[in-house]
Amino acid sequence: MDRNALLAGGAVGVVLVAAVTAVLVPGVLADPTDEGPVRPGPVDVADVSITAGPATGETVTLGIETRIDHRRNPTHNVSVLVRAIDAESGLLTTTERVDVGTLTRDGEATATANLTVPREGGYDIEVLLFREAERVDQTEKSIRGVSAIKPPYLRSTTSFTDSEALPPVSFSIAEAGDDRTTLDLTATLENTGDDPAEDLSVTFVLRQAESNIVASRTTVDAGTIRAGRTESVDATATVPNDYNYYIDVVLLRDGVVIDSARGAANLDPTRTINVNETTEDVELRVDDFEDDGREATEEPDYEATRTESAAPGFGVVVALVALLATAFVARRWRR
CATH class of the missing domain: 2.60.40.10 (Immunoglobulins)
Incomplete structure (x- = not known):
């Protein structure tokens, strides 16, 4: 048999086998336009704003609006975690997570969290941005003088x-x-x-x-x-x-x-x-x-005292000493 005819027949056979395999087993041949898994587009925190919401005598609700910047490919499972930390003690006061979902368009998206905190002191607001379970960005803002936010009955x-x-x-x-x-x-x-x-x-x-x-x-x-x-x-x-x-x-x-x-x-x-x-101590x-319907009056206080009197002179002790001295001198004189 002619060698060229054999080569041509073999090539035809390979093409037929490939064609049959492609038909019977879909996906066995790679799509030339397939670039593999699509990387999610980048996301980050563009800005955070805080507004005062409803207030009571004890608490106030803070509205935390987070603006998220997204570009290029779709990004799935985006979420925002917002935390309020007491500025004085550093203790965590409250948290809230907001699910944003999938971002497909280029530009900004917003996520709003409402945090109810005691109406006193100040707070550090932390905003953490997640893609899937990965933290991709975060920022922080502070608010002071929360007690100045008054409930309606105090306004x-x-x-x-x-x-x-x-x-x-x-x-x-x-x-x-x-x-x-x-x-x-x-x-x-x-x-x-x-x-x-x-x-x-x-x-x-x-x-x-x-x-x-x-x-x-x-x-x-x-x-x-x-x-x-x-x-x-x-x-x-x-x-x-x-x-x-x-x-x-x-x-x-x-x-x-x-x-x-x-x-x-x-x-x-x-x-x-x-x-x-400042005040000072005074006599009161x-x-x-006294609210007794009459004017208060003062009367002098008298303290009982005892007065001892004595006749002028040196007293009994001095007289006795003088008598003994006189007797001693008289005895020496007689000698």
Whole structure:
């Protein structure tokens, strides 16, 4: 047989066997366009923002929004773990994991976690980005002064003024008696909101500076304060003379304290106080502050004493010594 014919027949046979095998066993031949397993696209944390959510008297909910940057190939099983760590103690307060899923488009995606923490102090917020079970990026942000986030019942646009020209609390002498003085008290409020403020009351408390004894307490209705207006609230108080007092004013709405301020009344001419001054020890008469409906009076205290009297001279002992000395001299003289 011709050699060329044999080679041609063998080649045809190989092609037929390959064709039959490809038909009977799919996938036995590699796809020339197949580049193997697809690598997931890169992801990282682009930015983190923190917002204040609902608050109660004890807790506040922080909204942690994480922006994730994704590029190129699809990335599966992306998740974000958010942790709140107490800034003072370093203890972990709470955590939350957010499943983002699969990212297919180039650009940014967002993941929001809500962390409820005690409404006090500050926190370090850690954000950890995961792809599958692998941590691929992380960042940290801090928040301080969480106690300033107030629940709805503590929020108010009305507060005491804060200026030297218009202090939050002031007083004048209405009547000065021998033992007690009547003061006219004035608290100044301002409404910085867009709506009128209603259901407000002001409590005036006068405390003796050194002892903190409450000498007078009175509450008056503040009425309605229009938007953008400043109004004053007046009251009177009668206190014992010759003492210095702190005047505490407390603004309440429906029984809830929403603001407070302090002033000073110096009725002791020998010493003065101010709201930022430390106290000192002074003589205190507690009966001056008795609330028995009558003025306190003082009566002198008499202490029983015994007086011994003696006649002028040297006394019995001296006389006896003199007598013995005289007898001794007389005896020597006789000798």
